[in-house]
Amino acid sequence: MLRALASRGRQLKQLRSLAVRGYATEAGKTGKSSLPLILGLAGLGGGGYYAKQSGLLDGLLGSSAIPATPSKDFKPDYQAVRAAIEDVLESNDEYDDGSYGPVLVRLAWHTSGTYDKNDNTGGSNGATMRFGPESGWGANAGLGDARDILEPIKKKFPWISYSDLWTLAGVVAIEAMGGPQIKWRPGRSDKEENGCVPLPDGRLPDASRDNKHVRDVFYRMGFNDQEIVALMGAHAIGRCHADRSGFVGPWTFSPTTFSNGYFTELKGKWHKKKWNGPIQYEDKTGELMMLPTDMWMVWDKKFRQYVDLYAKDQDKFFEDFAAAFSKLLELGVPFEKRDFNTSPSSPKPMA
């Protein structure tokens, strides 16, 4: 059932991205043939960057811009926000492997992974990464790109908080890349710059360190060993960038597909890369990489048992990842409503 929904979501995404690419044709890109259809269906309207990216799809998606100060009967349309996020995911063929999905997942994780259960500070609530010092932390290098990509969506739907938008973008990206459906609900609010108590740097994990460090960081958030390993499975997607972290390369050969590939690769043979950069590991092709903290997932026996489990059983990985990622995005958030059913967690099928 979940897989069927995910596949339905992918079809929907492909249709949308086809339409976006069709419009991009005008600026000299691909997909010329669908342009007249899109124009005919959606009508011409709206200027500015976002309208160029996906505004013409509004007619198709049934969404429209919503006033900044909504009336009391106003019902926020999260499906429209989801659709807008899906539209940007593959809107730039030139970016990395053709998808902003991985960097949006990293944004959702880093905005949430600052949480400390001991004093209830940090976490996604507040969207404090908009400001220094957090925006300037080495660990957050490159995430300005992710925040910028979402800015036109924030402008189009000003009623959504940055903190809801950033976390929802991570969820939508994972689902669109073929991953599990993830429970998500709104309710985060943003802090003003002068209302932020600056967090100490060092709350996010350092890839060059060991299993003790990984446990210290994730136990501080309230996760156990199994949840840690499940969360690490997100390294199936995306890559390291020399100009961001100093590390280089992807973990799998399909960095825009969410799968248990991180675990199957981890079980292979890895050796230290010979280069002048930071210590990282490479496979026999020399194309894939693992960070020292990734290697600890197999060097540490307690972590290793879950690597074995998830390498064998993708459904179990999806189930555990979905639960742990949802928990991560909710750390420290003072929700009013406890019921997930009050907020949509999956894209509506196309009528």
Ligand code: HEM
């Ligand atoms: C010990 C824990 C972790 C460490 C040390 C770590 C470290 C890193 C590093 C160094 C990068 C490369 C950044 C770059 O150069 O662009 C990266 C990328 C990434 N990480 Fe992690 N990570 C950890 C856990 C996680 C978790 C829990 C998630 C999500 C649940 C995650 C999701 C990602 C994704 C999706 C990327 C790719 C980003 C892109 O392609 O732009 N990571 N991580």
